[in-house]
Each structure stands twice: as C-alpha cells, then as structure tokens.
Amino acid sequence: xxxxxxxxxxxxxxxxxxxxxGIVAFGGIGIWSGNDKFFExxxxxxxxxxxxxxxxxxxxxxxxxxxxxxxxxxxxxxxxANLGSLVVSNxxxxxxxxxxxxxxxxxxxxxxxxxxxxxxxxxxxQEGNAKPRVFRLPQDKAVINRYGFNNDGHEQVYMRVQEFKxxxxxxxxxxxxxxxxxxxxRISDYCKGIERFSNTADYFVINISxxxxxxxxxxxxxxxxxxxxxxxxxxxxxxTRRVPVFLKVAPDITDADIKSICKTVLSEGTKIDGxxxxxxxxxxxxxxxxxxxxxxxxxxxxxPLERASTILVAKFYSELNGQIPIxxxxxxxxxxxxxxxxxxxxxxxxxxxxxxxxxxxVVNAMKKELSEILTKNGYxxxxxAVGSRHAESQTPVTxxxxxxxxx
Numbered sequence: 066x067x068x069x070x071x072x073x074x075x076x077x078x079x080x081x082x083x084x085x086x087g088i089v090a091f092g093g094i095g096i097w098s099g100n101d102k103f104f105e106x107x108x109x110x111x112x113x114x115x116x117x118x119x120x121x122x123x124x125x126x127x128x129x130x131x132x133x134x135x136x137x138x139x140x141x142x143x144x145x146a147n148l149g150s151l152v153v154s155n156x157x158x159x160x161x162x163x164x165x166x167x168x169x170x171x172x173x174x175x176x177x178x179x180x181x182x183x184x185x186x187x188x189x190x191q192e193g194n195a196k197p198r199v200f201r202l203p204q205d206k207a208v209i210n211r212y213g214f215n216n217d218g219h220e221q222v223y224m225r226v227q228e229f230k231x232x233x234x235x236x237x238x239x240x241x242x243x244x245x246x247x248x249x250x251r252i253s254d255y256c257k258g259i260e261r262f263s264n265t266a267d268y269f270v271i272n273i274s275x276x277x278x279x280x281x282x283x284x285x286x287x288x289x290x291x292x293x294x295x296x297x298x299x300x301x302x303x304x305t306r307r308v309p310v311f312l313k314v315a316p317d318i319t320d321a322d323i324k325s326i327c328k329t330v331l332s333e334g335t336k337i338d339g340x341x342x343x344x345x346x347x348x349x350x351x352x353x354x355x356x357x358x359x360x361x362x363x364x365x366x367x368x369p370l371e372r373a374s375t376i377l378v379a380k381f382y383s384e385l386n387g388q389i390p391i392x393x394x395x396x397x398x399x400x401x402x403x404x405x406x407x408x409x410x411x412x413x414x415x416x417x418x419x420x421x422x423x424x425x426x427v428v429n430a431m432k433k434e435l436s437e438i439l440t441k442n443g444y445x446x447x448x449x450a451v452g453s454r455h456a457e458s459q460t461p462v463t464x465x466x467x468x469x470x471x472x
Contacts, residue, residue, distance in 0.1 A: 118197070118198065121163075128173050147448060158182060161185055200363075271297055298334065309338035327384040342411075346370055371397065382452050392411060409455070
C-alpha cells in the first residue's frame with residue numbers, strides 16, 4: 066500500500082515536471098516568436114548563467130534549423146538600400162562573427178536580415194584562441210571576445226556558400242576574409258580568399274582590424290595598406306567576376322589614420338568599393354561591469370561603441386566625400402541608433418552584439434522603427450537620409466529634421 070507521503074512525493078514530482086516543461090515551452094515559444102522584449106526580459110537574464118560561447122552556438126543552431134519565427138515578409142519600400150552596386154531590401158544586415166562558417170544563412174534570411182556577412186574565414190581551418198574567449202558585460206550591454214578567427218577554412222565554407230547561393234541567388238552574401246595566425250604571408254591569404262570565393266560571393270571584406278590576431282592591425286598603417294590593396298585589387302580584377310571589395314577598419318585610429326586610409330582607398334590601383342566602420346575596440350572607458358571581466362583581453366563590442374563608431378562614420382563620410390559607400394557597425398540597439406549611423410553617412414548598417422541581449426528577431430523591430438523614423442523625418446528612402454546630418458551642418462537649415470540620437 067502506498068503511503069500518504071509517497072502520494073504527495075509523486076504529485077510533487079509530477080508538478081515539478083509539468084512546471085519545468087511549462088518553463089521550457091514558454092521560453093521556446095518566446096524565442097521562436099522573435100519577440101525582442103520577451104527575450105530581453107526573460108531569456109537574456111538566464112543566459113548570463115550560461116557560457117557565452119555556448120549561447121552563441123545555440124543561436125546559430127536556432128537559425129540553422131529555422132527555429133526562429135519567419136520575419137517581415139515584405140520590407141517597406143523606404144527601407145530599400147544600396148551597397149554601392151548591390152541592392153538590399155532593407156539596410157540592416159548581420160555582421161561578420163555571428164555566422165563564422167556559413168551555417169545559418171538561410172535562417173538569417175528567413176528571420177528578416179537585409180543581407181548576411183559570413184566569416185571571418187581563413188585559408189586553413191583554425192581553432193582560434195584558447196577558451197574562455199567570450200565575456201558578457203550586461204551592465205554595459207556589451208561583449209568582449211577574443212575568438213581569434215576560429216573557422217572551418219576556405220574549402221568547407223565555400224561549399225556552404227555555394228549551396229546557399231544556388232538556392233537564393235538574389236540574396237546578398239558578403240564573405241569576410243581573414244589571415245591565418247601563423248601565416249608567413251598574410252597578404253597572400255587575402256588574395257587566396259578572393260580567388261576561392263570569386264564565383265559565389267556578392268562582396269568581399271578585407272578584415273585587417275581584428276585585435277585578436279597578433280599584429281594584424283599593422284596592415285592598416287600607411288606604409289603597409291597600399292601594398293595589401295594593390296595585391297587584393299589586382300587579384301580581384303583578374304577573376305571572371307568583378308566582386309566588390311570592402312575594407313573593415315578598427316575604431317582605435319587617429320584623424321591622421323583616417324586621412325591616410327581614405328587617400329589610399331580612393332587612389333588608382335588601390336581604390337576599393339566600400340568601407341565598413343568599425344570593428345571592435347580595445348579601449349575600456351567608463352564601463353560599469355565587473356572589473357575582472359572588463360579587463361579581459363579582446364575586442365569590446367556593443368553599446369559602449371555606439372557613439373564612437375558613429376562619430377567615426379561621420380569623419381570617414383566627410384573625408385571620402387561620398388565617393389564610396391559606408392556600412393556602419395557598432396552598438397546599434399534600435400531603429401534610432403541605425404538612423405543615427407545613416408545620418409552620419411552610412412548607406413547601411415550591421416548588428417551583432419544586440420542579438421546576445423535581444424535575440425535574432427530584434428531586426429524586425431528595428432526595421433519597423435527605422436521605417437517610421439524615415440517617414441516622420443520626410444525621407445522617402447534610406448539614400449535620402451545618408452549623410453543628412455553632415456549636409457545640415459554644411460548648409461543653412463531651411464527645414465528642421467529632428468534626430469532621435471546624436472552623433
């Protein structure tokens with residue numbers, strides 16, 4: 066005969082199981098729905114207890130197997146944007162570093178991103194730096210990473226990109242190229258990437274701005290950048306397809322560096338097709354999170370980078386004089402932040418760190434808000450708003466156009 070205590074124990078266990086299943090179902094439905102408010106309030110706090118790299122892999126898996134609700138099916142016409150010769154249905158893409166190995170492009174497209182940039186990918190597969198190598202700074206809405214270009218290498222990634230493009234030829238995929246840590250010739254590594262992906266990539270990114278590969282940022286210097294770009298552009302021009310080439314720069318540069326970079330990227334023989342501003346920063350100013358975490362080595366991304374990267378976009382836009390497009394990256398948390406980058410001179414923007422705090426579906430709330438802001442400020446398209454803050458500062462204002470975020 067079962068005792069009263071046993072009956073109560075079984076009922077308790079059953080109740081716990083039902084409760085646990087309810088929590089899992091509640092969380093699963095919330096993640097699937099793409100509700101960024103739900104994710105921020107309920108899921109993100111739970112993720113602070115989980116290894117950040119594990120959470121990253123989980124997000125990639127969600128997108129890979131389409132476990133995220135389909136996003137906005139038709140983007141508003143005013144969100145249509147240009148990346149030079151490339152056209153996207155909306156100006157919000159996912160930055161390199163999320164889908165390092167081209168595993169979840171289909172899911173990201175389905176979720177609502179205007180385009181995807183995969184990588185960084187190196188000629189030879191490499192594991193990257195030792196773990197732990199990713200750290201959350203929740204009080205600062207930031208992330209520090211020192212991944213070190215961990216990726217599957219050209220061959221594996223190429224096959225995945227090729228398969229995806231065969232199914233979705235009109236969806237823009239950028240390939241972010243890196244150099245192997247132990248490479249004896251890093252310039253050659255970038256050229257190998259151009260050769261390998263030239264028949265499938267929609268644009269290339271020459272990533273010389275990661276702080277996690279020793280001495281990589283030296284390639285940004287005035288004495289080395291011309292040689293790099295001469296070799297890259299020569300290689301690109303000798304392929305069957307003339308794929309646009311973008312350069313990704315670090316935020317930790319001086320005004321003199323900006324002038325030098327702009328002079329090089331606009332010069333004959335080294336002129337590129339666009340620039341991405343910016344990568345992660347090595348600065349650690351005014352952070353509120355645990356000092357034990359804030360002093361971890363690596364690149365800082367997220368909200369603390371928002372203002373600095375927007376100012377950098379404005380400086381590059383002024384120096385480039387609109388001759389090549391800019392993609393703005395760094396600390397974009399909502400549609401207002403995206404609009405600020407566009408007003409500063411970005412033709413489009415990319416997000417990444419915000420996904421760790423608001424989930425992949427945040428892109429749809431951003432698009433809705435950005436579309437409304439453009440309409441409210443009298444802009445019929447993204448292109449009309451590009452650099453508008455710079456234009457207003459150069460000419461007498463005849464019509465007030467308010468901005469929700471300052472540069």
